Amino acid sequence: MSLLEIRNLTLEVARTHSVIVNDVSLRVEPGEIVAIVGESGSGKTQVARAVMDLTHKAIRRRAGESLFKGRDIFALPDREKRKIRGSEIGMVFQEPMTSLNPSLTIGRQLLEGLELHRKMSQEERLAKVATMLRRVGIQDVAHAMRAYPHEFSGGMRQRIMLASVMLLEPALLIADEPTTALDAVVQRDVMELMVELTRSANTAVLLISHDLPMVAHYADRILVMRSGELVEQGPARDILARPQHDYTRKLLAAIPWRGPARAVDRTTTPVIAVEGLVVDYGGQQRLFRRSQPKRALKGVDIAVQPNEVVAVVGGSGSGKTTLGNVIAGLVPATSGRLLYDGKPVIRGAPGYAEWRTNSQMVFQDPYSSLDPRMKIAALVAEPLRHEPGLSRPQKRDRVAAILDEVGLGTAFLDRFPHELSGGQRQRVAIARALIRNPRFLIADEPVSALDVTVRAQVLDLFAQLQKRHGFSCLFISHDLGVVEQVADRVIVMQHGEIVEQGSRDEVFDRPQHAYTRKLLSAIPALVLASGGGIEMRTRDVGGH
Amino acid sequence: MRRFAPNALIGGVLIGLLFGVAALQTFWMPHDPLKLNFAARLQAPSAEFLLGTDEFGRDIVSRLMMGASTSVSIALMTVGLAVLLGTTIGLVSGYNRGLVDRIIMTFNDALLAFPGMLLALGLLSVFGANQYGIIVALGLAYTPSVARVIRGAVMSLREREFIRASRTMSNSEIYTMMRHVLPNCLAPLIVLATSMFGWTLLSESALSFLGLGVPPPAPTWGNMLAAGRPFIEQASWLAIFPGLCISLTLLGINLLGDALRDRLDPQMRGAV
Numbered sequence: 123m124s125l126l127e128i129r130n131l132t133l134e135v136a137r138t139h140s141v142i143v144n145d146v147s148l149r150v151e152p153g154e155i156v157a158i159v160g161e162s163g164s165g166k167t168q169v170a171r172a173v174m175d176l177t178h179k180a181i182r183r184r185a186g187e188s189l190f191k192g193r194d195i196f197a198l199p200d201r202e203k204r205k206i207r208g209s210e211i212g213m214v215f216q217e218p219m220t221s222l223n224p225s226l227t228i229g230r231q232l233l234e235g236l237e238l239h240r241k242m243s244q245e246e247r248l249a250k251v252a253t254m255l256r257r258v259g260i261q262d263v264a265h266a267m268r269a270y271p272h273e274f275s276g277g278m279r280q281r282i283m284l285a286s287v288m289l290l291e292p293a294l295l296i297a298d299e300p301t302t303a304l305d306a307v308v309q310r311d312v313m314e315l316m317v318e319l320t321r322s323a324n325t326a327v328l329l330i331s332h333d334l335p336m337v338a339h340y341a342d343r344i345l346v347m348r349s350g351e352l353v354e355q356g357p358a359r360d361i362l363a364r365p366q367h368d369y370t371r372k373l374l375a376a377i378p379w380r381g382p383a384r385a386v387d388r389t390t391t392p393v394i395a396v397e398g399l400v401v402d403y404g405g406q407q408r409l410f411r412r413s414q415p416k417r418a419l420k421g422v423d424i425a426v427q428p429n430e431v432v433a434v435v436g437g438s439g440s441g442k443t444t445l446g447n448v449i450a451g452l453v454p455a456t457s458g459r460l461l462y463d464g465k466p467v468i469r470g471a472p473g474y475a476e477w478r479t480n481s482q483m484v485f486q487d488p489y490s491s492l493d494p495r496m497k498i499a500a501l502v503a504e505p506l507r508h509e510p511g512l513s514r515p516q517k518r519d520r521v522a523a524i525l526d527e528v529g530l531g532t533a534f535l536d537r538f539p540h541e542l543s544g545g546q547r548q549r550v551a552i553a554r555a556l557i558r559n560p561r562f563l564i565a566d567e568p569v570s571a572l573d574v575t576v577r578a579q580v581l582d583l584f585a586q587l588q589k590r591h592g593f594s595c596l597f598i599s600h601d602l603g604v605v606e607q608v609a610d611r612v613i614v615m616q617h618g619e620i621v622e623q624g625s626r627d628e629v630f631d632r633p634q635h636a637y638t639r640k641l642l643s644a645i646p647a648l649v650l651a652s653g654g655g656i657e658m659r660t661r662d663v664g665g666h
Numbered sequence: 667m668r669r670f671a672p673n674a675l676i677g678g679v680l681i682g683l684l685f686g687v688a689a690l691q692t693f694w695m696p697h698d699p700l701k702l703n704f705a706a707r708l709q710a711p712s713a714e715f716l717l718g719t720d721e722f723g724r725d726i727v728s729r730l731m732m733g734a735s736t737s738v739s740i741a742l743m744t745v746g747l748a749v750l751l752g753t754t755i756g757l758v759s760g761y762n763r764g765l766v767d768r769i770i771m772t773f774n775d776a777l778l779a780f781p782g783m784l785l786a787l788g789l790l791s792v793f794g795a796n797q798y799g800i801i802v803a804l805g806l807a808y809t810p811s812v813a814r815v816i817r818g819a820v821m822s823l824r825e826r827e828f829i830r831a832s833r834t835m836s837n838s839e840i841y842t843m844m845r846h847v848l849p850n851c852l853a854p855l856i857v858l859a860t861s862m863f864g865w866t867l868l869s870e871s872a873l874s875f876l877g878l879g880v881p882p883p884a885p886t887w888g889n890m891l892a893a894g895r896p897f898i899e900q901a902s903w904l905a906i907f908p909g910l911c912i913s914l915t916l917l918g919i920n921l922l923g924d925a926l927r928d929r930l931d932p933q934m935r936g937a938v
Contacts (some may be wrong), residue, residue, distance in 0.1 A: 450834050478836040491827035495849045495932055505835045537669040554831070 124194055125326050126150040132188030133168055133177065133350075138477075140179065143168050144350045150294065150326045155317070157329040157337040157358075159373070161573040169295050169347070170330050174207055190294070209239035212287035214280070214316075215597035216299035221283055222271040228255075229267030232286045239290055240643065244304065250289060258315060263625070276438070277308035282321075284316055291323040298330040305437040305600045307489045310644040313340055319432050332574060335374050335646055338362050338658060346370050362656055369433055374656055376578035377648060378607035381585075383627055391464040392425035393562045393594045394449060394481065399423070399458035401444050418444040420618040426562065426594045432610035433597040433626075441618035446566045446598045450483045462562075479508065482555040486567035488547035492539040498525075499535040502553050509558065520557060527590075528553045529583060545576035549583065559591060566598045579609060602645050606630055614638045671928075679922025680914055688735040697725035699732045700883050708901045715799060718903040719895065726907055729885040734911070737887040740801055741866040745859050747805030751846075753813020753855065759813065760820030761843055771817070775811040782865075783872060795878045804869055809860050815858050819851040853927050860923030864916040865903050871912070 133143040143165040150156045161164040171177045173188050175195050179499065188195045190211065195203060207213075216219045223231060232251045236242070242250075245377065252263045258281040260266045271279055280300060287295060297316065301309040317340055320327050331337045337344060338358045345355040346369065354367040365371045399422040402415035419441045434442045447453040449460065451467075460467045462477035482505075485491035492501055502521045506512055512520075522532050528549040536657050539547055548568065555563060569577040570583070585608065588595060599605050605612060605626075612629040614622040622635040633639045646658045696716070703723030711718045717726040777785065786800075786807040793799035824831060824847065832842040871888030873879040881888045887908040894904030915923040 348807045450830075452830050452833060475836065476836075481834075483831065485827040487827055487832060491718050491831050493828045493832075493850070504832075504837075508836050540933045551831075554835075 124149040124189075125152045125154075125191065126328070127189040128169070128173065129187050129189065131169065131172055131188065132184040133165070133172060133181050134184050136180050136182040142350050143172070146186075146347070146350075146352050148345055148352070148355070150328055152293065153321075153324045153326055154343065155320070155329060156345065157325040157331060157341035158345045158347055159331055161332055161575060163349060163439060165350040166330050167298055170298050170328060172632070173294075173296060173328065174211055174213070175203060175496055176207075188518055188620050203570075205239075208235055208287075208292070210292050210364045211294045211296060212290065212292040214283055214287055214295065214297045214300045218303050222279055224271055224581060227268055227270055228274075228282055232267075232282075232289060235286060235290050254285045254289050255282075257319070258282065260285075266363045275308075277304050277312060280312050281315060283314070288319045288323060288325070292325055294321055294326045294328065296328045296330070299332070299335075300329075302331070302333070306436055306602060306644040307640055309336070333342070334362075334574070335377055335648065335658065338434040344398050346373070355444050359477065361424050362658060372575055376574045377656070378578070378581065378601075378603040379629070379648070380606045380626075383625070384610055386427050386430045388427055390428055392461070393428050393463060394596070395423075395425040395461040395464075396445075396449065396455075397423050397459045399445070399448060399460070400456045401441075401448060401453060402456045403444075411492040418618055419448070421661065422615075422618075422620055424613060424620070426596060428561070428594055430610050431588060431595045431597055431608055432611045432613060433605040434613045434615060435599060435601060435602060435605055436615035437600060437641075439617070441596050442600075442615050443566055444618075445615070446483070446564045446596060449596060450481065450564050451478070452483075480561040481564065482558070482560040482562070483564040484548075484551050484565065484568045486542055487571050488551055489539075492547060492552050494539055496538075497535070498530075498537050498539070498542070498550055501539070501550060502557060507652045524553045524557045525550075527556075527587065543576075544572050545580060547645070548572060548580055551584070552580075552587070556587065556591065556593075559593075561593055561611060563593050563595045564598070565595060567600070568597075570599065570601060584608065602630075602641060610639055614641065624658060671925055673921045674925030677918045677923075677925060680918025681922055684734060684738060684915055684918065688738055691731035691735060694727040695725075697728045697729050699724060699728035699885055708897065708904075710901070711903060717907045718901065719891075720904055721897060721901075726890075726903065729890060729909055730887070730907060733885040733887045733908070736797065736884065737867060737870065737912075738915070739806075740797060740870060740880075740886070741863050743801045744804045744808070744866045745862045747801060748808035748862060749855065751809045753806070753816050755813040755849070756816025757820055757843055757848065757851075759825060760817035761839070761847065763821075767817075770813075774810045774813050778814065782807040782811075783869065784871070786869065787876070787878065788908070790873070790878050795873075795881060797880055799833050800870060800873065800880065804866055808865070812855075812858060813863075814919050815854050816851055819854050820847055823847050823850055828921060831915075845915055852930055854929045856923050856930070861920050864912075867912045867915065871908075891903050 128146060128148050131143055131146045133142060134141050146165075146169055147521065158166040158169060168181065170179060172183065174189070175188070177183070183196065190206065219240055229251065230256070230263070236247045236250065251267070255263045255266055260281070271282070275280065300316065301312050304312060305539070306324070313336070316327070322587070329337060329341060338361065341358045343355065344358050344361045346353050346361070348369045354361065354365065354370050359372060365374055378520065399419050400417065401419040403418050422441070422445060424432070434445060436442045444453060448455050462473065462481065465473050467474060467477045499521055502525060503517050506517050506520060520635070525531060525534070529554070530549050531547060534542065534546065539550070569580050572580060581604065597605065597608055611628045612623065612626050613620055614629065614635065616637045622629060622633065622638045629638060630642065633642055648656045648658055701724065702926050706715070706719050706723040708721055709715055709719040709871070715727070717730070719725055720729070755770060755774070759767045784801040789803035789806055790799055793802050829842060829846055832846050837845070867887060870879055870886060871891045872890035874886070874892035879892065880886045883888065890908040891905055891912070894908065897904050
C-alpha cells in the first residue's frame with residue numbers, strides 16, 4: 123500500500139466552476155522523495171494542500187480522493203483530520219518569516235506540537251527539542267529556546283521550521299517551495315538538511331517547486347504540472363535526460379546556459395566607475411544618542427566598460443543591492459567617488475544631467491516598480507518629459523517603437539499594470555528604462571521574480587537589446603545560473619567587500635576565493651545529453 | 667460599460683436629494699423657517715406642518731430645508747480645509763523624513779493628544795462662534811489626523827520601487843510627489859474624508875449643545891437636534907427628524923465615498 127495516493131483529483135473555483143486541477147493522480151511510497159514541478163498557476167500548490175484537505179474555501183473538490191495510509195482524508199471527520207495534520211503529515215511553507223509565530227519563543231513553538239500529539243513528560247520533550255535544534259545546526263540551544271523568530275536569519279528560520287515539523291517524525295512531509303525565499307548557498311544547506319532529517323526518520327517528502335534543476339538533484343521521482351494537468355512523470359534522471367512532453371523540454375530549455383565569451387575593449391574610459399565607495403546605513407539621531415551605523419559597503423572599486431555586462435553576485439547582506447542603489451543615485455555614498463565617463467558625478471555640476479539620463483535602472487519586482495495608477499503608454503512615455511522639443515506624435519512614436527522592441531507591441535498601451543502578467547510588466551519596465559537610449563543600465567535581480575520559462579524569454583530579450591543598443595550593464599543577481607548566461611565579467615561580493623572579480627570564464631572555471639567556490643558548488647553544472655535532455659554534474663570548483 | 671453598484675446608486679440618490687433640497691430652499695419653502703407662531707407650538711406632524719413644529723411654532727420641514735444648506739456647506743468646507751492642510755503636512759512630513767518630519771510630527775502628535783472637541787472649543791473662543799469660526803476651528807482640529815494618515819501612506823509608498831524609479835528618471839521631487847505619491851494616497855484619504863464629513867455634522871450639534879454652534883435663530887441640523895433635546899418626551903419629532911437627516915446624509919456620503927474610491931482605483935475596475 124502506498125503511503126499517500128491521490129486519485130483523480132479535480133479541483134474547481136467554487137464560484138465560477140473553472141477547473142484549476144484536472145484529474146491528477148499520484149502516489150508517494152514510504153520514505154520516497156517525490157517532487158511536483160510547475161510554474162505559477164500550474165496547480166501544484168493546490169494539489170499539495172488538497173492532500174491534507176487544506177484547500178482555500180473558495181476552491182471546491184469536484185472529484186477525487188486523497189488516501190493516506192489507505193484512509194480517504196476527505197471522508198474523515200475534522201477531529202481525525204487534525205490528528206493526522208502535524209502528527210503524521212508535516213508541512214513546511216515558502217516564507218519562513220510568516221510561518222513561525224512572531225510573538226512566541228522558538229522553544230514554545232517547538233514544544234507545542236509535542237504537547238498536542240505525543241504523550242511524554244516535559245523533561246523528555248525538552249530533551250527531544252534540544253537534540254533536534256542541535257541537529258539542525260543551532261549552536262546555543264538554551265539561548266535559541268528563549269529567542270523569538272525575528273532574531274534569526276531566513277535560512278535559520280527555515281531550519282527551525284524544519285526542526286519543529288520533524289520533531290514529530292511524520293510519515294510524510296509536504297514542503298511547498300521551502301527554499302525559494304533563500305539565496306543559493308543557504309538554499310542548498312537547507313535542502314541537504316531536509317533530506318538528511320527525512321532519511322533518518324524514513325519520512326516521505328512531497329516537494330513542491332518551480333526549480334527543476336534543484337528538484338532533480340534531490341527527488342527520486344518528478345511530476346511535471348502545467349495549468350492544472352499532470353503532463354509528465356517519471357524518475358528524476360529520466361525526466362532530465364529524456365523528457366517526453368514538450369512542456370518539460372521547454373522547462374529544461376529555460377535553464378540558463380553559458381553563451382560564448384565576448385571580447386570587451388578594456389582600454390577605453392569606463393562608462394561608470396566607483397572608487398573607494400563606503401556606505402553606512404542607520405546611525406539615526408535618536409533622542410539622546412546616535413544609533414550605531416551599519417557599514418554596508420567597505421570601500422568598493424569597480425569600473426564598467428562601454429558595451430560590457432558586469433554581474434555582481436553574492437548572498438543576501440553582501441551589499442550588492444546597495445552598490446546598485448548608489449550607482450543609480452538612490453542611496454548617498456558615505457565616502458568615495460562615483461564617476462561617469464571619467465568625470466565625478468556631483469549634483470549641480472555640469473555632466474550631472476548627462477549621467478542622470480544615461481544611467482537607468484530596472485528593478486526586481488515588476489509588481490511594485492510600475493505606478494499602479496498609470497497606463498502603460500504613460501508609464502513608458504514618462505522619461506520623455508525631460509527630452510526637450512518632442513511633440514506629442516513624436517513621443518507616441520517613440521513609445522510604440524520601444525514597446526515593439528521589447529516584444530509587447532501597441533496592444534497594451536491603454537492597459538494598467540495589474541492587467542499584465544509578471545513577464546509583460548518586466549518588459550514594460552525595460553522599455554521605460556531604455557526609451558531614452560541610456561549608455562548604462564542597472565538591473566537589480568531583474569528576473570528573480572519571474573517564472574522559469576518567462577525568465578528565459580526576458581533574458582533573451584535582454585541579450586538582444588544589449589547587442590542592438592550596446593549599453594553597458596551592471597547586472598545584480600544571486601542566481602549564478604543567470605549570471606553565467608549574461609555576464610562578460612563577474613564580481614563576487616561578501617560582507618560589503620569584493621572578494622573576487624574576473625572574466626566570467628575565469629570566475630566560473632577557476633574560482634580563487636573560498637566564498638566563490640561555495641557559491642558555485644551550490645549550483646549544478648548542466649551537460650547537454652542526446653535526445654534533447656540534459657545531464658547534471660556536480661561542478662568541479664577545485665580547492666577541496 | 668462598467669456595472670453600477672447598487673450601493674453607489676443609493677448613495678448618489680441620497681446625496682442628490684440633499685443638494686436638491688439645499689438648492690430648492692433658496693426660492694421655495696412650505697413656511698417661513700424663522701417666523702414665530704406661538705399658536706402652533708410643538709405640533710405633531712400634520713398635513714399643514716408635515717414634520718410638526720418646534721417650541722416656537724416654526725415649521726420643522728422648512729427649518730430642515732434651510733439647515734441643509736448651512737450644515738452641508740459647513741461640513742464640506744471643514745472637510746476641505748482639513749484635507750488640504752492635512753495632506754500638505756502629511757506629504758511634506760512623510761516624504762522628507764528627517765528633521766522636518768520629526769518637528770512636524772511632534773507638534774502634530776501633541777495636537778492629537780487633545781480631544782478634537784476640546785481643541786475646537788479653544789479655537790472657537792479665538793475665532794468667534796459663527797459659521798466661519800466653526801469651519802476654521804473644526805477644520806484645524808481634524809487636520810492632525812489627516813496628516814497622520816497621509817504621512818503613513820506616503821512613508822510606505824516612498825519605499826516602493828516605482829517611486830525610486832521616478833527618481834532615476836530625473837523627475838524632480840515635487841513632480842514625483844504630485845504625480846506618483848499623492849494619487850496613490852487617495853484611497854485612505856477618501857475614506858477619512860467621508861468619515862470626517864459625518865464627524866463634522868455631529869460636532870456641530872455638540873457645539874450647539876454648548877452654545878458655541880451657529881447662533882439662533884438660523885437653523886442647522888446640529889442646533890435643531892440640540893434644541894429638541896428638552897422636548898424629547900413630549901415632542902420627539904423635534905430631535906428625530908434632524909437626527910434622521912444627519913444619519914441619511916452620512917449613509918449617502920459613505921456609500922458614495924466607497925464607490926468613488928473603487929472607481930478611482932484602476933485595480934478595482936471591472937471587479938464586482
